[in-house]
Amino acid sequence: MITLTTDFGLRDPYVAEMKGAILTINPKAMLIDITHNVEKFNIRMGSFMLASAAPYFPKGTTHLIIVDPGVGTERRGIVVQTKRGFFVGPDNGVLMLAAQSQGIESIYELSNPNLMFPQTSNTFHGRDIFAPAAAYIDRGTQPRDFGSEIKDPVLPHFSVVEQIRGVLNGEILYIDDFGNVIFNIKEKIMPNSPVISIKLPQVSLKLKFCKTYGEATTGEPIVLVGSHGFVELALNQGSAAEKFNLKVGDKIAIMVD
Amino acid sequence: MITLTTDFGLRDPYVAEMKGAILTINPKAMLIDITHNVEKFNIRMGSFMLASAAPYFPKGTTHLIIVDPGVGTERRGIVVQTKRGFFVGPDNGVLMLAAQSQGIESIYELSNPNLMFPQTSNTFHGRDIFAPAAAYIDRGTQPRDFGSEIKDPVLPHFSVVEQIRGVLNGEILYIDDFGNVIFNIKEKIMPNSPVISIKLPQVSLKLKFCKTYGEATTGEPIVLVGSHGFVELALNQGSAAEKFNLKVGDKIAIMVD
Amino acid sequence: MITLTTDFGLRDPYVAEMKGAILTINPKAMLIDITHNVEKFNIRMGSFMLASAAPYFPKGTTHLIIVDPGVGTERRGIVVQTKRGFFVGPDNGVLMLAAQSQGIESIYELSNPNLMFPQTSNTFHGRDIFAPAAAYIDRGTQPRDFGSEIKDPVLPHFSVVEQIRGVLNGEILYIDDFGNVIFNIKEKIMPNSPVISIKLPQVSLKLKFCKTYGEATTGEPIVLVGSHGFVELALNQGSAAEKFNLKVGDKIAIMVD
Numbered sequence: 001m002i003t004l005t006t007d008f009g010l011r012d013p014y015v016a017e018m019k020g021a022i023l024t025i026n027p028k029a030m031l032i033d034i035t036h037n038v039e040k041f042n043i044r045m046g047s048f049m050l051a052s053a054a055p056y057f058p059k060g061t062t063h064l065i066i067v068d069p070g071v072g073t074e075r076r077g078i079v080v081q082t083k084r085g086f087f088v089g090p091d092n093g094v095l096m097l098a099a100q101s102q103g104i105e106s107i108y109e110l111s112n113p114n115l116m117f118p119q120t121s122n123t124f125h126g127r128d129i130f131a132p133a134a135a136y137i138d139r140g141t142q143p144r145d146f147g148s149e150i151k152d153p154v155l156p157h158f159s160v161v162e163q164i165r166g167v168l169n170g171e172i173l174y175i176d177d178f179g180n181v182i183f184n185i186k187e188k189i190m191p192n193s194p195v196i197s198i199k200l201p202q203v204s205l206k207l208k209f210c211k212t213y214g215e216a217t218t219g220e221p222i223v224l225v226g227s228h229g230f231v232e233l234a235l236n237q238g239s240a241a242e243k244f245n246l247k248v249g250d251k252i253a254i255m256v257d
Numbered sequence: 258m259i260t261l262t263t264d265f266g267l268r269d270p271y272v273a274e275m276k277g278a279i280l281t282i283n284p285k286a287m288l289i290d291i292t293h294n295v296e297k298f299n300i301r302m303g304s305f306m307l308a309s310a311a312p313y314f315p316k317g318t319t320h321l322i323i324v325d326p327g328v329g330t331e332r333r334g335i336v337v338q339t340k341r342g343f344f345v346g347p348d349n350g351v352l353m354l355a356a357q358s359q360g361i362e363s364i365y366e367l368s369n370p371n372l373m374f375p376q377t378s379n380t381f382h383g384r385d386i387f388a389p390a391a392a393y394i395d396r397g398t399q400p401r402d403f404g405s406e407i408k409d410p411v412l413p414h415f416s417v418v419e420q421i422r423g424v425l426n427g428e429i430l431y432i433d434d435f436g437n438v439i440f441n442i443k444e445k446i447m448p449n450s451p452v453i454s455i456k457l458p459q460v461s462l463k464l465k466f467c468k469t470y471g472e473a474t475t476g477e478p479i480v481l482v483g484s485h486g487f488v489e490l491a492l493n494q495g496s497a498a499e500k501f502n503l504k505v506g507d508k509i510a511i512m513v514d
Numbered sequence: 515m516i517t518l519t520t521d522f523g524l525r526d527p528y529v530a531e532m533k534g535a536i537l538t539i540n541p542k543a544m545l546i547d548i549t550h551n552v553e554k555f556n557i558r559m560g561s562f563m564l565a566s567a568a569p570y571f572p573k574g575t576t577h578l579i580i581v582d583p584g585v586g587t588e589r590r591g592i593v594v595q596t597k598r599g600f601f602v603g604p605d606n607g608v609l610m611l612a613a614q615s616q617g618i619e620s621i622y623e624l625s626n627p628n629l630m631f632p633q634t635s636n637t638f639h640g641r642d643i644f645a646p647a648a649a650y651i652d653r654g655t656q657p658r659d660f661g662s663e664i665k666d667p668v669l670p671h672f673s674v675v676e677q678i679r680g681v682l683n684g685e686i687l688y689i690d691d692f693g694n695v696i697f698n699i700k701e702k703i704m705p706n707s708p709v710i711s712i713k714l715p716q717v718s719l720k721l722k723f724c725k726t727y728g729e730a731t732t733g734e735p736i737v738l739v740g741s742h743g744f745v746e747l748a749l750n751q752g753s754a755a756e757k758f759n760l761k762v763g764d765k766i767a768i769m770v771d
Contacts, residue, residue, distance in 0.1 A: 228270075267524065
């Protein structure tokens with residue numbers, strides 16, 4: 001089983017070309033799309049997508065991710081073996097959030113031309129290098145057959161939550177299609193309180209800390225822990241992002257006491 | 258075979274998480290998307306989508322639908338067995354239009370924790386309860402194994418067409434991506450006439466009642482029965498919805514004589 | 515294996531109905547979407563999509579394409595056998611660009627009612643005629659079983675590049691989701707020069723002729739040969755179409771000396 005996560009969108013033929021390349025090498029591969037609607041070149045958003053979805057796939061799954069602003073430069077391609085499966089993509093940090101949470105066992109460079117598309121283009125490594133690599137891995141090729149072992153992979157530089165004098169200083173990691181606003185704050189550092197004081201860029205609010213969207217009346221803003229494990233600001237049956245005029249990267253603060 | 262219909266969109270990782278959950282339980286499941294672009298929380302639109310597509314799938318197909326404004330409240334989850342297959346989703350009416358047209362045999366509640374995801378979240382029953390249920394049904398688990406039988410399912414409350422003194426009073430059920438405007442009026446109650454008088458919110462028209470889009474000249478508005486069996490207003494190679502400024506829910510009337 | 519290319523979009527249930535129709539006839543078919551986001555009725559864009567993606571699929575693949583402004587008129591449906599596989603769709607030229615590049619062996623009309631959906635609708639030949647044809651072909655039915663041989667298929671009328679006194683006069687064939695602007699000019703007629711003079715509708719430019727996007731500094735416009743084999747104008751990590759206000763069909767010129 002191979003999952004695909006890209007910033008290619010679904011209008012262009014690029015995703016199909018990758019699937020064709022995979023199925024030419026490995027006609028029995030089962031292909032599952034995670035998303036192709038990562039914002040162009042947005043490594044953070046791609047990381048979040050893959051890290052959210054990967055835990056729900058069976059052991060042995062190969063995850064292919066391509067968000068690759070550096071295509072055609074010297075950046076490396078890599079295959080990562082973890083305790084639960086494999087990750088294939090550019091060495092720009094985009095797959096490390098998901099891979100690290102599964103426990104990384106080894107990382108190899110994709111440099112063996114025999115495991116690439118014969119006429120490798122300079123502009124579409126997704127189809128010519130990464131898709132074939134995923135197809136071979138899913139068919140049983142060993143990661144070490146792709147090239148040298150890598151000990152210095154590029155790590156993602158996402159913001160870290162700071163806790164200063166009873167205040168958690170975080171930021172907006174992602175806004176989903178429902179308008180739910182997801183912070184880079186994990187459940188375990190949240191205060192154990194039925195009401196949360198939160199500071200947004202344009203307003204400060206005291207909100208109910210709920211277990212589910214259904215605890216709020218229609219249109220009421222609440223705080224809860226989403227299914228992905230991060231704290232989110234939600235509006236029951238409405239868009240919290242729109243109501244409070246929020247965007248990814250905005251700074252927020254939560255009062256711990 | 259399992260079909261999926263949701264209002265999750267294709268940008269977020271939620272659909273992929275559901276597919277991962279299904280394939281973890283049932284690695285051989287064949288998954289077919291009906292649509293993930295149901296308008297958020299629009300039970301009527303979800304109903305129409307599923308009811309349009311379900312008749313074309315093989316006998317024995319399991320249809321999973323999640324349009325679920327009540328997630329996290331006391332609303333039940335259900336599995337419905339029909340003469341042709343199975344339906345899994347929230348008990349809010351969204352699956353009943355499609356299920357009823359296949360002939361319902363029995364309905365059971367989804368309450369057996371052994372047939373759910375072990376750490377059920379409060380916010381994502383699609384992944385934690387409904388997707389596993391569909392995976393088990395497709396693998397052969399019996400509906401009665403999920404919980405108690407239900408005799409009072411929630412039924413959808415869609416508007417009924419009224420016929421008063423030679424006038425069919427209906428409304429707009431759906432507007433498709435081509436701009437074709439679909440009414441809640443079935444072919445069998447339509448007058449048998451080559452010309453139809455129709456009253457839209459802003460204008461009254463006399464239009465040809467055609468068998469196919471090709472009978473109209475480019476840009477000409479016509480009335481015909483769509484492939485889904487409902488009467489629609491169409492513009493050959495154009496958007497009827499845009500031309501006449503129409504939206505879902507608008508009242509319309511057709512003169513029967 | 516069957517690929518699908520349509521202008522149906524992913525919001526409506528139409529693509530799912532086609533897949534259901536295929537799987538009812540041929541439950542083991544592997545279905546791969548090329549794209550369903552061809553602009554409505556845009557035969558040129560559909561042609562480009564299919565011709566770009568088809569070369570990457572395995573030998574024996576059946577390609578189903580439906581961009582069909584003439585549905586319900588007298589236009590024929592066809593199945594084309596090539597040296598590498600099969601193409602099914604309307605006889606309006608949309609599949610010929612891809613089929614011709616594989617080498618056409620024979621073309622047959624789709625007129626055998628036993629190989630169609632029993633209640634063929636007048637408005638949805640995609641589901642009722644073309645999808646069943648693809649399902650039967652993938653299952654081993656011979657093209658000649660569908661109807662009479664056709665010797666006069668409709669050919670696409672795309673603009674031809676004119677070369678006059680050292681100038682290549684072409685036009686914009688496609689703009690992809692990254693904003694890369696693809697011309698109807700193939701690599702082999704391009705000047706062998708590190709710098710290209712190009713005339714756009716609103717401006718003339720001298721640009722680097724690169725091998726990869728990575729050779730440009732961020733935001734720098736360049737010319738290169740895309741992975742599809744056509745010349746394109748690109749902006750490293752930006753939209754060239756937006757920067758130069760370009761749209762499909764715009765005339766462009768490249769100075770050859």
